[in-house]
Amino acid sequence: MCLYEKILSCEEKVSIVGLGYVGMPIAVAFAKKIKVIGFDVNKEKVELYRNGIDPTKEVGNEVIKNTTIDFTSDESKLREAKFHIVAVPTPVKEDRTPDLTPIESASRTLGRNLTRGSIVVFESTVYPGVTEDICVPILEKESGLKCGLDFKVGYSPERINPGDKVHRLETIIKVVAGQDEETLDIVAKVYELVVDVGVYKAQSIRVAEAAKVIENSQRDINIAFMNELSIIFNKMGIDTNAVLETARTKWNFLNFSPGLVGGHCIGVDPYYLTYKAEQMGYHSQIILSGRKINDDMGKYVAEHTVKNMIKVNKQINGSKVVIFGVTFKENCPDVRNTKVVDVIKELEQYGVEVKIVDPSADKEDLWNEYRLTLSNTEDISGVDAVIFAVPHEEFKSIQLAEVKKMFKQKELVNVGASNEYAVNTDFGEEVDKNECVLIDIKGMFNRNEATDAGFLYWRL
Known part of the structure; x- marks a missing residue:
């Protein structure tokens, strides 16, 4: 009986190493069909899962409560599984070179608990060669086993889109690769258990790694083109x-x-490809140019916020701005590598007080990442500009009239017996037309309606 048949009959288990935005949906999907061990080094996160709470919001609390996943932070439990899926993040360092620390650490942990006859499949986005040239030697060193003889490896790049309820694990073709035909066949069959639309067998592990890293690089370049057009127009x-x-x-x-363009994929993955290209003696031109444009957009938005505030005679130093949305994308709690933080930091350089609602x-x-705190919508008042940065569903019901009330209002104050009046800009009458600066990065509102409502409106 082969490994796939043993997994299918529940004689063997599958482990998921890394229970984040990618690993959690995979673990849940497999647990509906086979026995699954869900491992994460974060004990607090594991405890949340055990208590039926989904901090990623990818599958929901109800699903977590009812899943059969064996959640654990005890690495020795990995010895109970024969098929391992590694789904840990692959970020970049401050110098924008690959930070392989998470995947190397996961490989060491798994290597210490690897048993003969196992298959290890990596899902993390990497440059071509990482699986075989970096992860395999770590697995061999820690386990004392020989790859190709005692255990096998494969690669199946994650394609999950956090916050997307349409394009899910089950509905996206899964690319799979293995170090040999036998491994490829087993890996394909295992994933076919949960991917309804089927799998695509890549020619090699390196081909699969390359395919994944260019998917996000292509999207990054296309968005950079749109951003450049926005600057020109x-x-x-x-x-x-x-x-x-x-x-x-x-x-x-x-x-x-x-x-x-932020997050742990599109804003990061291109640097993995350009890093490897540099090692091979080629300096990227298009990819890095696109990255530079996208990396600078936070500063660009902040500068235009300030310019528009100056147009309506706002005092910049000491002014107050509220930003709606701080996650890297809509309908997702993930704040990793969010470029909204770039907007915040740049505004603070001008002496602006920034409030965040999300x-x-x-x-x-x-x-933990940025030392930033959140405010409630009802507590926002007396602002000089409003920025809608992330189009969460919760924000789409906000009306322009509600936004208007957040701005500093004018009050006519009697200053003496002459019955003359001065202006108090803290509360009272509605502000003058076009004194309300509304920065609508993703175009949530209708430009004409916003202008007619008395906003100085700007968007990318």
Whole structure:
């Protein structure tokens, strides 16, 4: 009986190493069919899962409560499994070179608990060669076993889109690769248990690694093009959204929009490819140019916020700005590598006090990563500008009239017997037309309606 058949009959288990935005949905899906061990080094996170709480919001608390996953932070439990899936993040360092610490650490942990006859599949996004040249030697050293003889490896790049309820693990074709035909066949069959649309067998592990890293690099470049167009059209006084809506009437125009590009995938993965290219003696031109544009967009947004505030005679130093949304994308609690933080830091350089409203963001991660705290919508008042940075579903019901009330208001105050009046800008009458600066990065509001409502409106 082969390993796949033993897994199917529950004689052997599957382990998921790393229970984040990628690992958790995989673990849940497999647990509906086979026995699964869910391992994470974060004991607090494991305890949340055990108590039926999903901090990633990817599958929901109800699903976590009812899953059969054996959640653990005890690495020795990994010895009970024969098929291991490693789904840990692969970030970049401050110098924008790959930080392989998480995947190397996971490999050491797994290596210490690897048994003969096992298959290890890596899902983390890496540059071509990481699985075989970096992870395999670690597994061999820690286990004392020989790859190809005592255990095998495979690669199946994650394609999960955090916060996306349509494109899920089950509905996205799964790329799989193995070090030999036998391994590839087993890996493919195991994933076919949970991927309804099937798998695609890549020619080799390196091909699969390369395919994954260019998927996000391609998207990054396309968004960078949109951001550059936004910069150009802004100088021309042309609305970028109007241009794109017109261009989209052509059947083969690519549907991308300008915006802040952060997160743990699109804003990171291109650097893995360019790093490897540099090692091979080639300096990237297109990929790094796109990255530079996207990396600078936070500063660009902050600068235009300040410019628009100056247009309505706002005192910048000491002013107050509220930003709606701080996660790296909509409908997702993940704040890793969010470019909204770049906007915040840049505004603070001007002496601006920044408040943040985000019902989706992970408060603990926001504080640990950036030392930032959140405010409630009802506590926002007396602001000089409002920025809608992330189009969460919760924000789409906000009306322009509600936004208007957040700004500093005017009050006519009697200053003496002459019955003359002075202006108090803290509360009272509605502010004058176009004194309310509204920065709508992703175009949540209608430009004409915002302008008619008395906003000085700007968007990418």
